[in-house]
Amino acid sequence: MSADAFPGFSRRRKLLIGLLAVTTALTVVWMLLERPGGVHGPRALPASPPPCTAAQTQDCVGGRTAVILSAPAPASAPGR
Numbered sequence: 001m002s003a004d005a006f007p008g009f010s011r012r013r014k015l016l017i018g019l020l021a022v023t024t025a026l027t028v029v030w031m032l033l034e035r036p037g038g039v040h041g042p043r044a045l046p047a048s049p050p051p052c053t054a055a056q057t058q059d060c061v062g063g064r065t066a067v068i069l070s071a072p073a074p075a076s077a078p079g080r
Contacts, residue, residue: 009017052060 049060
């Protein structure tokens with residue numbers, strides 16, 4: 001088959017293909033730049049706990065937390 005066997009695209013069809021290509025490219029770029037869910041402002045930070053008073057040691061800034069630092073005792077082997 002020769003190249004002459006296939007008719008070329010009309011000017012209208014070429015314009016439509018070009019317009020669809022440009023529209024698709026702009027849509028892809030826009031979707032990459034747009035934040036999902038719309039524009040959101042900065043989120044409000046949660047309220048920080050109050051500083052510790054003289055007698056308070058937990059649930060405040062500067063308080064203590066109970067932390068287990070030692071490893072649990074190994075299980076004894078049966079039959080020993």
